[in-house]
Amino acid sequence: VREPLDYAQVAKKNALNDLASEISVEVKGESFLNTLEVNRQFHEEFVSNITTTTREKIEGYEIAGTYETSDEYWVYYRLSKAKHDMLKREKKNQVLNAAKDLFLKAEDAAITHNVPVAIDMYLRALLEMQEYWTEVNQFEVRGETVYLDNEIYSKLRQLINELQIEPGTTRIVLKHNNRYLEELNVLIHRKGNPLAGIPIEYLYDKGKYMRPKSSVSGMDGRARVLVNDVHVANKENSLVIELNIEALIDESLNQRFLKPLIASLKTQRVEVPIEVIMPKAYIASDERNLGVPTDGQPMRSTIQNLLAETGIQFVTSPADADYVIDVVASTSKGGTSQGFHVAYLEMNMTVREAVSGNELYRKSLSNVKGLQLNYDAAGVEAFKKGGQKFEKEILPKLIDTLL
Known part of the structure; x- marks a missing residue:
């Protein structure tokens, strides 16, 4: 280190790291992270990330003194636990308020069946309070005290469970008369209401590797699905259609944590048998x-x-x-x-x-x-x-x- 300023910065960093190490991240039993059905690797990675974030955002400290010799420089910091806790509570309250506002926007969008916006707002609400997923987050929403992150996730899961896929047929018959090609207009709805902008993926056996194909429902709630060039030797062939909720995640959001979260949600999976009548x-x-x-x-x-x-x-x-x-x-x-x-x-x-x-x-x-x-x-x-x-x-x- 060549300049005195560098000594001070390095000493400050080391001191704050020691200070932050005294603040542990504990995953509470009723916390959102503890109730989330994700794999162990995700759980450990998330806790590690939150621990790092906590150290970077430590607040409420003050210089207690410095000491310098010809070849050493020491700096001492003091952390007021009461002040630290107060600042943390204030910050958490601001974050939960912001998450609540996003949650209410999601609820309003769900009422009007604007599902893409509702899902986006639910995810943004969860990410807003990501730093507190390891804690118990009781908060008042519309006069009722709830565990906010758990409530947001529960409503998101309920919404996705209500999304229904109707292929419009119970069997696909490919034959000479339709040139071995069938086009389905698959209906995506919620409680009978057609939904626009819902992405789906579909797959069937073509006798070689087939990357899942994508389609998105239009204003009438229908998504176009084209079935052709099937593997005629497969007598048990079927068209598999699934909701692709992951495609609704905005690219600006934290994909690393949202994708495992979305993967933990159960979505409807529809199979339609494919029958090929040979010419x-x-x-x-x-x-x-x-x-x-x-x-x-x-x-x-x-x-x-x-x-x-x-x-x-x-x-x-x-x-x-x-x-x-x-x-x-x-x-x-x-x-x-x-x-x-x-x-x-x-x-x-x-x-x-x-x-x-x-x-x-x-x-x-x-x-x-x-x-x-x-x-x-x-x-x-x-x-x-x-x-x-x-x-x-x-x-x-x-x-x-x-x-």
Whole structure:
């Protein structure tokens, strides 16, 4: 330390730390923190934070004396317990009054069903008196003595418990007729009153990781929920909808303490079963190897087997189908090379609606090469390689078209 002023500041800090260490933070049995259902880590972190804050805000001290030698500087502070307690009571009374005002604003907003404002005011009221969560905070509100922070939290919890989600259906049915897409207008209400500005999150199995999607209710109390691209193999799939109260926390507020507090609140969780009715398809195929109709129609068999693995059903008549898949495939001679015969496959496929005839998808394979000891075997080889190329290049888009 180079200057005398630095000696004084360091000595003052050390003295006040010693003084503050005599003031302990005790978590009273009836305090808000003690009744709050949060994890142990949060509890300990909060007490530590309050202890630090208490030391930083110590008041009512005075200099009792100083002492200095050539290499030491001492400063003595005296804390009047009576004065300290008086200042603390005055400050606490101011804080509780401010919290009460916020609480009453929250109550007024709740009466008019302005839930986002009510929740915001309840949270601000709790944060206003955060320094006293470890204490018993009896205070008069509208002529009645209450434990103020507990009362605020109780009203907040009651409000959130009263929020209801109505999906408008007991089952979501995805099928060919709705293009495997369903849009719900989910109603958020409180005691039958539609609520605007309420955020929700929803989730369902898509066969891969899905981040929860968000939506917010409009003035009519309805939030848009879109269900599509579901995992069709999951027969127990369901849409899960939850209130996202955390999204209502203002960014300017203390997120570190409010998020665990919000997480301790129980909110409604709604599940709606998802049923997928797989489409029916009919394959019309014309397949020729060197101009001769093939045995077993290999391209048709490949397409049907691959699509059947997804659950798509196949029928024997286009009249019973949702989709018609037209396949035309043929091979032609491609000459010889080093004693081997070459054949090339050309394949054209179209997918159309069975009823309307509207074309939905078209794809071709060209110059798929087969190499064997004779032309007929080379054609068979070209069909085999065509099936492999179909699975790799065409199948994913075809499935997307059908589902």
